[in-house]
Amino acid sequence: MRILAAEDEKNLNRLIVSRLTAEHYSVDACFDGGEAMAYLESAEYDAVVLDIMMPVMDGLAVLKKMRAKGMSTPVLLLTARDSIEDRVAGLDAGANDYLIKPFAFEELLARIRVLLRKPREASDSVCRVDDLEVHLDTHQVFRSGQEIRLSGKEFALLRYMAQNEGIVLSRDRLEEHLWNFDYAGGSNVIDVYIRYLRKKIDEGHERKLIHTVRGTGYVLRAEI
Numbered sequence: 001m002r003i004l005a006a007e008d009e010k011n012l013n014r015l016i017v018s019r020l021t022a023e024h025y026s027v028d029a030c031f032d033g034g035e036a037m038a039y040l041e042s043a044e045y046d047a048v049v050l051d052i053m054m055p056v057m058d059g060l061a062v063l064k065k066m067r068a069k070g071m072s073t074p075v076l077l078l079t080a081r082d083s084i085e086d087r088v089a090g091l092d093a094g095a096n097d098y099l100i101k102p103f104a105f106e107e108l109l110a111r112i113r114v115l116l117r118k119p120r121e122a123s124d125s126v127c128r129v130d131d132l133e134v135h136l137d138t139h140q141v142f143r144s145g146q147e148i149r150l151s152g153k154e155f156a157l158l159r160y161m162a163q164n165e166g167i168v169l170s171r172d173r174l175e176e177h178l179w180n181f182d183y184a185g186g187s188n189v190i191d192v193y194i195r196y197l198r199k200k201i202d203e204g205h206e207r208k209l210i211h212t213v214r215g216t217g218y219v220l221r222a223e224i
Contacts, residue, residue: 001116002026002044002163006036006059007051007078016049019105020112026160028177033057037065043164045073047115049108052079052090060093067094074115078103127162129209130222132201134162141201148200153178157193158201161210161220170217194218 003020007013008031020027028043030036034056040048048066052059063075074096079086082100090098097111127134133142139155141148150158160177161169171190178190194210202208211219 001046002028003047003049003112004036004039004045005029005049006031006033006039006054006062007049008032008054009051015105016108019109023109025112026156026163026177031055033059033062036062040066040071040073041069042167047112048073048075049112050075050077050095052077052081052086060090063090063093063095076108076111076115127159127165129162129165129220130207132162132209134159143201143205150197150200153193154196154200157190158197158220161218164220166219166221168213168216168219174217190218 003025005013005016005020005027007016007029010031013029013031017027017029028039028045030039032055036048036050036054037057039045040062050059050062054062057065059077059079063077066073066075075094076097076099077090077095078099078101079090080101087098096115099108099111125135125137127136131144133140135141136159139150141150141155141158156178157174160174174190178193194212198208198210202210207223209220209222211221211223213219
């Protein structure tokens with residue numbers, strides 16, 4: 001399950017990402033409404049945790065823009081405002097749920113589980129790129145029917161790339177996703193893990209799936 005966390009308070013953002021990651025969710029994080037819309041327009045999410053009071057574009061504006069674009073992704077609004085009028089405004093804008101700050105993380109997790117409690121097609125748990133299959137629920141990977149053993153970080157990297165098939169991902173974005181806020185960046189660690197994946201995924205296959213976009217990053221896609 002993939003979740004976008006949009007919260008401008010950096011410490012709270014880190015905590016949300018840390019707790020959701022510990023529950024085995026795949027999490028992207030951003031700090032303002034403009035970033036949130038950019039993420040939402042470039043990838044698909046199973047749920048969004050959206051703070052109302054954010055710079056650039058507030059949470060309600062993001063939510064209204066989402067719904068105007070036909071995005072039906074479940075949204076949990078976070079806010080320090082607890083008046084009935086504020087709650088109604090959020091729900092009328094298209095929110096699925098509303099959580100008042102400060103909150104217990106156990107309640108946040110419970111509300112997210114409710115948002116995600118919907119029938120899912122079996123195919124939703126498998127990402128397919130050409131003859132590559134990435135099973136999100138069992139963490140299994142197959143190419144041409146042969147199972148490929150990956151480490152935890154290798155699988156997390158491949159899963160993120162598969163969920164963003166055809167989208168060029170920068171090294172910084174990959175680092176932020178894999179290490180969240182505990183990783184300081186500034187090394188070639190992503191290049192190292194890409195090399196590991198290429199050896200396991202592409203070596204011995206005529207059609208290569210992991211591609212370097214010079215000066216930008218990496219993309220997972222089938223060659224045409």
